[in-house]
Amino acid sequence: MPLDPKAQGLLDMVYRVGAPRFHDLNEDQARRSFEKLAFALRPDAPAVASVTDVPVPRADGSVLMARLYRPLRAASADILPLLVYCHGGGWCIGDIESYDVFCRQLANGAGVAVLSVDYRLAPEHPFPAGFLDADLAVDWAIEHADLLGIDPARVAMGGDSAGGNLSLAVAIARRERHASPPLRQLALIYPCTQIESDRPGRATYGDGYFLDRESLRWFFSRYLPAGTASDWRASPMCAESLADLPPMVMVTAECDPLTDDCKAFAARVRAEGGAVVEREFAGMVHGFAILGGYFPQANQAVDVIGAALAEGLGVR
Template sequence: MALDPKARGLLDMVQRVGVPRFHELDVSQARRASEKLLFAFRPDAPPVASVTEVPIGRRDGSVLMARLYRPLQAKSGQVLPLLVFYHGGGWCVGDVPSYDVVCRELANEAGCAVLSVEYRLAPEHPFPAAFDDALLAPDWAIDHADLLEVDPDRVALGGDSAGGNLLLGVALAWRDRAGVPPLRYLAAIYPCTEIHSTRPSRETYADGYFLDRATLQWFFERYLPNGESEDWRASPMRASSLAGLPPMTLVTAGCDPLTDDCLAFAERAQAEGVTVRHHAYDGMVHGFFTLGGYFPQANVAVAQVAADLAEALSLT
């Protein structure tokens, strides 16, 4: 598939100025580089009704931080549906501030509260720390629905890339729990569905398409230092069954090494009875969804995901 001209322009610019790739940096440098990219190419931040920092207590006494957005149109005291959102970044980079704009957009356009989760990052906190935090967030939010003014029966999960990986793992774990309200919907944006794959897109887009083979390996080695790649919490495609997952939206980028893995996951999920809405963005590269200040397609994709969420989380 040919790159979109805007995507080619971005890659050419990166090459022209000699920006090093993630695997050529140490962790702190990679985090700064990720932050700079997202801040440089994201849209202007739209106003919302409120933004609140939310501390979530872990069992060991430490605190998982999250940020709660209420949409601009929300009235005081109004009970809203909730999207729990997990940012991308290969489980090693990315943070809540870098995803501030996209969470504001989703809140306003979907008409829901958004809880953006600052899960622990590798290599300081390798697998399963991020998964454990990702599972804790909706559990805590439902237990404290009155405090957050959200409806525990209308909760969705969303995230991109590594965040999409986390939401699929959490959804599988949630499906098998007793005594919890079922999740209403999933919004997975080019998720990593399995660590090791030999599908064609892994090779076709292995170099020169933003997320390259060496960077993927850099992420995997830091997130999974003990080689847990076959654990379904790290590779949701390895789960014994996908049946019973909530309906989901899947966004893919045409020139992304993860695309064929995403499509294989969707095909299997549908074969096992899961409803999947697939929105394909031809010519786009991995990571485009958060770069709406540069890619018009990103703004279309955000609006489409928000529309799917609004429909799924409605009272009817």
């Protein structure tokens, strides 16, 4: 299927005005460019019951910041399921503020609390810093469930793009160390499942579809020191086993260089006994899900994720 007309219109505008692509920018410029796009095309911020900034202490004395959203219909005394959410941005860009509206949508759509994690970014903090922060956030949230007003037995993890990658890596790490209680579900939006890939989508959608091959290299080179692309914490597809992972809901975009990798990952999870519900959005490009002020499909993706989380986490 060709690009959706609105996706084509956005790309035509971007390329017509000669907007620089991520690989043409330094890190600060790329972060500002991403923030401008997210702020310009996101929907209006929905009301939620509460928003609280949460400092999570690291062992070295520094602090990982996170933000807790409680859904609009939740009473202050309600003990809620929790989604720990890691934003996208190639491990190099993106932040809590850029994802504020999206996390509000998820909280209300699923009826769960959402803890948005401001993990460290590359190249200042290359792999495995982001992974370590995401892993810490889940452990800390479960340990401090009373403080957050959440049920430690009903915790899910999710993220888009790089955030989906971190979510998968944390799920595998928790399985490896037999962490308890286990994560109940994974909510993944076009996750990066494998750094080095020769699947057809990388070439088919590698130029002119927003996330181009040069930008992928730009992100990968900043996140990963040499020789780490096959580490399963960076490339979950490289894990020896994908068995015994939480049930997954996975949203993908048809015109995305990562979609073939996502499909291959989902197929392998099923082959090893796991459960994956997939929803591909026809004609969409990578990154569409947070741009609900422009793409109606973005709000549909929130509905898909919200319904799956509500079912998987037992929201009544």
